[in-house]
Amino acid sequence: MESPLRPSSLPPATLGSLVAGLGLVGDTDSRVAVSGITLDSRSVEPGWLYVALPGSRAHGAAFSEAAVEAGAAAILTDDAGRELIGASLVPVVAALDVRSAMATVSARLFGEPGRQMTMLGVTGTNGKTTTVALLQSGLMAADVHTGTIGTIGFRLDAEELRSSRTTVTTPESPDLQSLLAVMQRRGAGAVALEVSSHALALGRVDAIGFDVVGFLNLGRDHLDFHKSMEDYFEAKARLFEPGRSAVSVIWVDDQHGAELAGRVLAHGRSRLVTVGTAPGVDYRPSGYRADGAFGGRAVVARGGESLELRIGMPGEYNMVDAVVALAMLEAVGVPTDAALRGLAVAQVPGRMQRVHLGDDAPTVVVDFAHTPQAVEAAVGSLSDVGPVISVLGCGGDRDPEKREGMGAAAARGSRVTIITDDNPRTEDPAAIRAQTLAGARGVGGAEVVEVAGRRAAIEEALRRATSDSVVAILGKGHERGQILADRTVDFDDVEEATLAWRRLREEGDKNARS
Structure with missing residues (x-):
């Protein structure tokens, strides 16, 4: 290691x-x-x-x-x-x-490295990884060497910084400060990091003074760690307490975002920038439309003028992340034209990641969606591309109450929903599937299938797909392993889809010759 x-x-x-x-x-x-x-x-x-x-x-x-x-x-x-x-x-x-x-x-x-770089922090249930990637792309378009820290690892510009991890998202403070020092010594002028609720509850970012922080949303997650949704929200809210950041950018269409904005306004120690669809907000997106199969565009009104924002990812929810990123970038002085250029080309491994299988193949997308809200958003945006076949599992040893909601969200937007395994950890995979199936079958009208084993489920989805289908493989995203009770085995959804399609093509060729 x-x-x-x-x-x-x-x-x-x-x-x-x-x-x-x-x-x-x-x-x-x-x-x-x-x-x-x-x-x-x-x-x-x-x-x-x-x-x-x-x-x-x-x-x-x-x-x-x-x-x-x-x-x-x-x-x-x-x-x-x-x-x-x-x-x-x-x-x-x-x-x-x-x-x-x-x-x-x-x-x-470590010499307080955060004081020598521009520090940008993002929190929210869904979208942190995407927003950090958007921030990095915008900063790099302005010629700022940028480090990123989050769920998919550590990077300095395009280079992956390989290292062992003390946590899934935000490292423990000794490793975090050490990592910041490495990035600063290697020329980073800015660092964008995902700030998890665990990190805030456990003081991992307590010694960082942020130049700007952003709030995206709050949905059901991590109730295996937090006592309640209120406790979960209050952990997130710590990032917006007095003295944490010079600027707070908040998506106020979310009711918890509106509450946070009120708190920031009341304490007055951070400049408040609001993002949302209601009149009077500082950044107001409207007119979202798809830009090809895997992109989007919208008009953003801010500062008495309007501009067009384009992104290379599908889904209105990704546009929300992009508008928050735009507000954060401008808050730290990135020129608007550079920010827009960077946001237009940003891509995120395991977040609406397209798997190219060749001509006449179905559209295959791998996404990290692992909450009811994220599953609904992903499937909803992909249904604009074609009829969706979803492959979905839920993680073991994590909040079991969200499993039915995830199953229902997949079934509502999919022509076929295949319930399978994610990272079962120490739980019985069949019991996890049963809970997820209950939610999916409760929707009615959608075809729901149970397939034990994620590899078999991905192959079954591709077998059922036609060239106009969209196969959405949800839950694991960028992950390269599957966590079982006693071991972690190599497993990459992108690679598994590629291999499954190859097997099916070989099988079809063999049948055609016989």
């Missing part, structure tokens, strides 16, 4: 300077030199600060001896961890909010 990305050289800092002014207790005046930071005791290197976090099963303080044996120079923890550690061979400091302290210490250790 690759290691987290780190600068090739990092001047050590004293523990005292790293924790100064944070209200910690313990050995806060220590002059011990710190040259790295980690929250994983197995990753400690000599001279590093080990962060002992409270966990659901055990406290990180229980592994402090192992960390010290590996060379940890000091330990950062909370009061409970400090008590568990007791007498120590290395300095120990404790914080009331250890995650927030870890974020600030990480930023200081």
Whole structure:
């Protein structure tokens, strides 16, 4: 496995300077030199600060001896961890909010790289990855070297920065600050990152001062982590609290967006830019229409004038992301013409990604849609291209309440809906399919089929398709593996569709010769 990305050289800092002014207790005046930071005791290197976090099963303080044996120079923890550690061979400091302290210490250790670049953050249930890609394309069109951080990985301009990950979307603060430092040293002038609700709830971006942040929408998701929809919303809302960002760009057609806009207006610490379809908003898109099979255009009214915005992705929901991206780009000084050029050519792996199978083949699209809202939007936009055959599964060990909604959303817009497996993880795949099937079959009128095994389901969809069909393979998008109970196996929806079509063509040729 690759290691987290780190600068090739990092001047050590004293523990005292790293924790100064944070209200910690313990050995806060220590002059011990710190040259790295980690929250994983197995990753400690000599001279590093080990962060002992409270966990659901055990406290990180229980592994402090192992960390010290590996060379940890000091330990950062909370009061409970400090008590568990007791007498120590290395300095120990404790914080009331250890995650927030870890974020600030990480930023200081890596030279506060976020202060030296333009920082753009995007949150929302659906569309974060697409919007970050749109932002990068707009910035690059203005000749700004741009890093991106999110679900599909880390990039600097067109180059993928390969690294192990501590989370799916937004890295833990030590790895995030280290990654920002690498990008800054390699010439990045801006970084666009997806900011997940987990990241906000767990303080991963606490030490970043954003130049602009954007809110897209809020729908049902992550209720396996958050206690309720209200808790989920309040986690997202943290990105718009006073002092987080100079500018807040918010899609106010979403009721939660409207609530956020009111909060930003009330605290007055961030310039508010509204995006929506109602009169009086700052950026108002209208007249959306398809631009070919896989593109769209709309007129955007802003600042007393109108401009045409074109994108190379289908679906009005992608246009919403593009208008939010346009507002964010202009907020940080990107010239309008450059922003429009970049937005017109942006593409996102695994987001409405077309799979080219050759002449007379059906249109095949791979998309990451994994919420009811995202499935409905994807299938709805593709139904404008042709009759849709959907392939859909739901992830195991995730919010089960959204499965029926996802099944129903697929069935409402599809001629045929094939319910199959996604990443079952430790759950019974058949039980997950049953929940999704219940939603799909409850719609009525649509043909719904169950096919165990994602590979078989993709092949079945292609077997049923004609040249005018659209096969929508939903849920996994850019992912290159399938997570089973005891292992992760190689699995790429794009590759599987290509191979399945080849098998079907060979099968057809064989039958024709016989």
